[in-house]
Amino acid sequence: MASLRSLVKRRHRDIVAVDGISVRVDPGEMVGFLGPNGAGKTTTLKILSGLLHPDGGKVDVLGYEPRLRRKEFLSQITLVMGNRNQLSWDIPAADSFELNRAIYRIPRAEFEAARDEFVELLDLGHLLDQPVRNLSLGERMKMELVGALLHRPKVLFLDEPTIGLDVTAQRRLRSFIADYNARFGATVLLTSHYMADVVALCKRVVVIHHGRILYDGDLRGLGERFAQHKTITVTMAEAPPDLGTYGIEVSREGGKATVEVPRAATSAVAARLLTDLEILDLTIEDPPIEEVIDRVFSTGPEGAAATMGEAL
Amino acid sequence: MGALRLAWAHFRIGVMNEVQYRVNFFVQVFQSTLALAVGLIGLWLVFSHTSDLAGWSPDELLTVMGVHILMGGVVQTFIQPNMGRLMTDVREGTLDYALTKPADSQVLVSVREVRIWSSVDVLIGAILVIVAVVRLGSAVGIWESLAFGAALVLGGILIYCFWLIITTGAFKVIRMENVLELFNGVYQAGRWPVSVYPGWLRGTLTFLVPVAFAVTLPAESLTDRLTPTSFAIGVAFTVVVVALTRWVWRLGVRSYSGASA
Amino acid sequence: MARLYVGVGRQAILEQFQYRVANYFYMIGMVAEPVIYLVVWSTVVESQGGEVGGFTAPDFAAYYIVWTLVRNMNIVLTPFAWEWRIQRGQLATDLLRPIHPIHHDLAYFAGWKFVVIVMWLPIAIVLTLLFRPTLDPTVGQVLLFVPALWGGFLVRFFALWALGMVTFWTTRVQAIFQLYFTAELLLSGWLVPLSLMPEWVQDIAAWLPFKWAFQFPIETLIGRLSTDQIVAGLGMQVLWTVVGIGVVAMVWRVGVRRFASVGN
Numbered sequence: 001m002a003s004l005r006s007l008v009k010r011r012h013r014d015i016v017a018v019d020g021i022s023v024r025v026d027p028g029e030m031v032g033f034l035g036p037n038g039a040g041k042t043t044t045l046k047i048l049s050g051l052l053h054p055d056g057g058k059v060d061v062l063g064y065e066p067r068l069r070r071k072e073f074l075s076q077i078t079l080v081m082g083n084r085n086q087l088s089w090d091i092p093a094a095d096s097f098e099l100n101r102a103i104y105r106i107p108r109a110e111f112e113a114a115r116d117e118f119v120e121l122l123d124l125g126h127l128l129d130q131p132v133r134n135l136s137l138g139e140r141m142k143m144e145l146v147g148a149l150l151h152r153p154k155v156l157f158l159d160e161p162t163i164g165l166d167v168t169a170q171r172r173l174r175s176f177i178a179d180y181n182a183r184f185g186a187t188v189l190l191t192s193h194y195m196a197d198v199v200a201l202c203k204r205v206v207v208i209h210h211g212r213i214l215y216d217g218d219l220r221g222l223g224e225r226f227a228q229h230k231t232i233t234v235t236m237a238e239a240p241p242d243l244g245t246y247g248i249e250v251s252r253e254g255g256k257a258t259v260e261v262p263r264a265a266t267s268a269v270a271a272r273l274l275t276d277l278e279i280l281d282l283t284i285e286d287p288p289i290e291e292v293i294d295r296v297f298s299t300g301p302e303g304a305a306a307t308m309g310e311a312l
Numbered sequence: 313m314g315a316l317r318l319a320w321a322h323f324r325i326g327v328m329n330e331v332q333y334r335v336n337f338f339v340q341v342f343q344s345t346l347a348l349a350v351g352l353i354g355l356w357l358v359f360s361h362t363s364d365l366a367g368w369s370p371d372e373l374l375t376v377m378g379v380h381i382l383m384g385g386v387v388q389t390f391i392q393p394n395m396g397r398l399m400t401d402v403r404e405g406t407l408d409y410a411l412t413k414p415a416d417s418q419v420l421v422s423v424r425e426v427r428i429w430s431s432v433d434v435l436i437g438a439i440l441v442i443v444a445v446v447r448l449g450s451a452v453g454i455w456e457s458l459a460f461g462a463a464l465v466l467g468g469i470l471i472y473c474f475w476l477i478i479t480t481g482a483f484k485v486i487r488m489e490n491v492l493e494l495f496n497g498v499y500q501a502g503r504w505p506v507s508v509y510p511g512w513l514r515g516t517l518t519f520l521v522p523v524a525f526a527v528t529l530p531a532e533s534l535t536d537r538l539t540p541t542s543f544a545i546g547v548a549f550t551v552v553v554v555a556l557t558r559w560v561w562r563l564g565v566r567s568y569s570g571a572s573a
Numbered sequence: 574m575a576r577l578y579v580g581v582g583r584q585a586i587l588e589q590f591q592y593r594v595a596n597y598f599y600m601i602g603m604v605a606e607p608v609i610y611l612v613v614w615s616t617v618v619e620s621q622g623g624e625v626g627g628f629t630a631p632d633f634a635a636y637y638i639v640w641t642l643v644r645n646m647n648i649v650l651t652p653f654a655w656e657w658r659i660q661r662g663q664l665a666t667d668l669l670r671p672i673h674p675i676h677h678d679l680a681y682f683a684g685w686k687f688v689v690i691v692m693w694l695p696i697a698i699v700l701t702l703l704f705r706p707t708l709d710p711t712v713g714q715v716l717l718f719v720p721a722l723w724g725g726f727l728v729r730f731f732a733l734w735a736l737g738m739v740t741f742w743t744t745r746v747q748a749i750f751q752l753y754f755t756a757e758l759l760l761s762g763w764l765v766p767l768s769l770m771p772e773w774v775q776d777i778a779a780w781l782p783f784k785w786a787f788q789f790p791i792e793t794l795i796g797r798l799s800t801d802q803i804v805a806g807l808g809m810q811v812l813w814t815v816v817g818i819g820v821v822a823m824v825w826r827v828g829v830r831r832f833a834s835v836g837n
């Protein structure tokens with residue numbers, strides 16, 4: 001559905017915001033773009049929605065070239081930016097929805113069906129007639145999402161949609177997006193620096209750093225690619241002895257203790273532990289994704305590439 | 313047509329929402345009345361010292377004042393609110409939303425806002441014009457009325473184009489508040505027929521800041537001064553400016569999108 | 574106290590110089606108004622054989638060009654700022670300081686005026702070239718113009734500071750302020766020199782502070798007043814400044830009490 005080939009985008013002062021990104025997304029996929037601020041995620045989304053013109057390369061979304069901004073193209077996509085509202089501040093959300101209906105030329109019956117359904121799903125019925133400025137941040141974001149989906153777009157560009165929201169609101173929003181994707185087979189391209197968004201919604205993750213793709217694949221693979229070690233947690237009848245000889249002890253609580261070991265040595269160390277100690281339970285895990293990403297991002301582009309190289 | 317449909321939707325919803333604030337109506341009425349009083353006093357002062365201003369009689373000048381107020385009302389109701397929002401959108405990045413909608417972006421940013429209570433001035437201006445025409449006893453038949461209507465439309469379009477060009481082209485350089493001051497100051501020049509101004513100023517007020525077209529032209533149509541030539545020039549000029557505005561807008565959007573030159 | 578004035582004044586100069594582009598745009602936009610008046614009255618003069626109300630066309634030019642300087646000197650704290658200050662809690666903060674907030678305002682605007690005067694000069698030159706005024710003041714008149722100019726600033730500063738305090742008692746201040754400004758427009762020499770107004774209007778204007786802030790400084794420089802009249806006028810400015818300070822002092826005490834009790 002969306003493919004970019006070797007995108008290059010220059011900003012003034014010759015910072016290359018997006019450098020050589022090649023991605024192909026199939027219909028119905030939910031892809032998460034992960035990366036720190038300034039990585040180029042938002043730039044990529046803007047190029048895909050036609051807001052920015054790339055300096056080089058090809059872009060194709062739903063068979064259209066986004067920068068031409070054809071009406072047929074625009075009526076099948078939607079853009080939601082978490083930190084910027086499109087709903088008018090002073091008028092009730094219901095009225096903003098009416099305006100969107102006029103803009104997207106949605107037949108009344110379909111419009112009302114979509115609106116009523118989404119509003120019920122997100123439990124917003126009683127808030128429709130209040131001016132948007134009276135709503136809390138979470139309620140506002142939900143309204144934004146409803147407004148953005150009234151025309152049942154096939155491709156959703158979501159830029160940090162859950163930013164600033166509390167955990168409950170984030171979860172509601174995520175499940176709503178997942179629902180929409182499941183029911184309508186819409187393609188979702190999501191950027192976030194909240195891992196939780198990506199973990200909850202996207203099977204496929206594209207990690208962008210300094211305008212380049214560091215990784216493109218599934219979440220599990222991400223951990224495997226970048227995490228240079230695994231953690232082994234042992235459970236014993238009483239407090240385990242000092243595990244320093246097996247690896248770096250990371251935590252300990254009662255009968256449980258966790259050590260960090262280099263990935264390559266995992267099975268060997270596990271075997272040793274099982275042999276040496278009276279183990280009740282043993283678990284091997286990847287370190288949390290957040291840590292992995294953090295570590296990747298805290299290195300520069302060379303370091304990240306080196307990390308990739310090392311892990312291979 | 314799509315543009316009209318969009319405009320109507322936005323107008324309807326804007327009015328519905330603003331009408332609730334009835335206080336604003338009274339505030340507007342008070343303000344407009346005060347402004348009208350000052351205008352009339354000014355006119356009376358001038359004519360306490362002379363009987364004719366650059367060939368215009370008191371009642372003819374009343375016509376000019378009426379058109380000036382009427383057009384001012386149109387600008388405050390339909391044009392200025394949209395330009396203000398456009399400026400904000402550009403500054404805050406919310407223009408992105410207008411550009412990802414399947415509607416002509418220039419139309420969209422021009423019809424979104426309406427300040428309905430400012431139309432009190434449209435009413436006051438219209439009443440003033442009618443009063444002046446009646447006092448003049450001039451023959452205002454079907455042709456003059458049509459010409460008047462057409463001149464008003466042309467004037468409105470020209471001022472809209474002027475504003476959009478300034479807002480699109482200059483926002484990086486000047487802040488909106490300053491442009492507003494500048495325009496409102498220059499618009500006051502429209503209180504008087506353009507023939508009052510010295511030659512070098514006349515050109516500026518006609519072609520650069522089209523106040524003369526917006527105000528004097530319609531007033532001329534009612535006071536038997538409008539020649540087919542000047543009307544034709546008005547039409548031609550408007551067509552050119554509309555095309556120019558479209559071009560400037562497209563350029564502005566491309567620049568906003570970081571399109572390389 | 575002197576150090577406060579110098580400090581705040583200097584801050585104002587630096588800040589407003591930073592904003593010089595915005596300041597210039599504002600000043601240029603403001604020139605439109607007097608130019609329009611000038612053009613209209615010059616046209617009237619032409620049809621009346623060269624003179625109206627004691628003014629020839631070049632006289633009008635002189636009046637309205639000096640008008641631009643006096644107008645700029647006249648810009649003081651807008652009474653509308655009070656609503657903003659009260660709502661944003663800035664007034665509450667100011668009340669906690671040991672110095673009366675008026676000092677900061679006075680010092681800031683005074684400092685700003687220096688920038689304004691400097692920026693005005695090129696505008697004045699352009700206008701003079703375009704409109705050929707009769708401007709031929711004696712050294713004495715220029716010297717007396719300086720206190721007259723600043724006197725005008727002070728008169729209006731205190732008058733509007735006092736007016737703004739109406740906000741303590743009501744939020745529906747827009748109507749009151751606009752009425753005030755309309756009266757000022759007509760009775761201060763802003764719209765036209767008062768000698769063009771009917772006698773009865775001139776009589777009313779003589780009892781009000783407006784003309785001392787506006788027309789008087791203008792006339793001092795364009796040479797329409799004798800030295801005696803100028804000195805008398807300066808005295809009137811002092812009078813109205815003192816009255817203004819008195820009103821401010823009285824209203825402030827009552828206003829602050831009300832503010833504190835209402836709590837906002």
